[in-house]
Amino acid sequence: MDRRKHDLVTIYNSLFERFGPQHWWPGETPFEVIIGAILTQNTSWKNVEKAIASLKSSGNFSPKKLYDLPIDTLAGLIRSSGYFNIKAKRLKNFLSFLFDEYKGNLDDMLKENVSLLRNKLLKVNGLGPETVDSILLYAGEYPVFVVDAYTKRILIRHGLAAINSGYHEIQALFMENVSEDTQLYNEYHALIVRVGKDLCKKIPLCNLCPIEFDLQK
DNA sequence: GACCAGGCACATC
DNA sequence: GATGTGCATGGT
Numbered sequence: 001m002d003r004r005k006h007d008l009v010t011i012y013n014s015l016f017e018r019f020g021p022q023h024w025w026p027g028e029t030p031f032e033v034i035i036g037a038i039l040t041q042n043t044s045w046k047n048v049e050k051a052i053a054s055l056k057s058s059g060n061f062s063p064k065k066l067y068d069l070p071i072d073t074l075a076g077l078i079r080s081s082g083y084f085n086i087k088a089k090r091l092k093n094f095l096s097f098l099f100d101e102y103k104g105n106l107d108d109m110l111k112e113n114v115s116l117l118r119n120k121l122l123k124v125n126g127l128g129p130e131t132v133d134s135i136l137l138y139a140g141e142y143p144v145f146v147v148d149a150y151t152k153r154i155l156i157r158h159g160l161a162a163i164n165s166g167y168h169e170i171q172a173l174f175m176e177n178v179s180e181d182t183q184l185y186n187e188y189h190a191l192i193v194r195v196g197k198d199l200c201k202k203i204p205l206c207n208l209c210p211i212e213f214d215l216q217k
Numbered sequence: 218g219a220c221c222a223g224g225c226a227c228a229t230c
Numbered sequence: 231g232a233t234g235t236g237c238a239t240g241g242t
Binding site for chain 3: 042043044046047050051079080081082083084085086087
């Protein structure tokens with residue numbers, strides 16, 4: 001077997017044995033997944049949970065109501081998620097896209113051809129590759145691998161990626177070596193985020209990383 | 218009080 | 231094309 005393939009499988013198995021199923025995405029509906037994906041940009045999930053709770057308790061937690069809400073009001077409701085002004089704009093940008101292209105119907109949007117939808121979403125200002133792929137995987141249930149800062153660090157840490165690798169390079173590494181399976185990609189990314197929280201944050205590529213993957217066998 | 222969190226766009230060189 | 235910076239709250 002190819003070494004990279006072997007290592008990627010071993011890392012997954014080590015993580016799953018250690019942490020078990022993560023039950024992602026932590027949201028109930030595709031709409032909630034998408035709102036969360038935008039709000040969690042460079043932000044801890046705890047802060048996002050508060051923002052989502054405040055949106056819900058305001059009675060505006062639907063595409064139409066958020067679309068109609070004044071942007072300042074929206075910003076106030078998501079205050080706890082940080083970057084609230086810019087994130088309010090990003091939510092509005094997404095909602096405008098949803099109404100312009102699909103009349104506000106999320107099911108219709110998610111039924112779109114995946115690679116076409118991916119390209120369209122990437123054109124929405126404020127939606128980058130990680131946010132878009134999170135939407136495709138966790139709201140659309142398409143087998144698209146989500147790459148984040150932890151993913152890159154772990155791969156570099158284990159000699160599977162170069163320090164200057166870009167998003168799509170790393171994504172391709174997974175998608176070419178790990179079988180294209182929505183549930184597998186779901187769990188793998190969730191486990192990486194789970195272990196990422198334990199990695200040494202002060203020293204890049206710290207050799208004292210508490211998680212040791214046995215890549216020898 | 219520093220440092221970080223499940224990014225992204227934009228300015229500048 | 232690479233590198234730097236603003237965005238901002240809440241937890242450690």
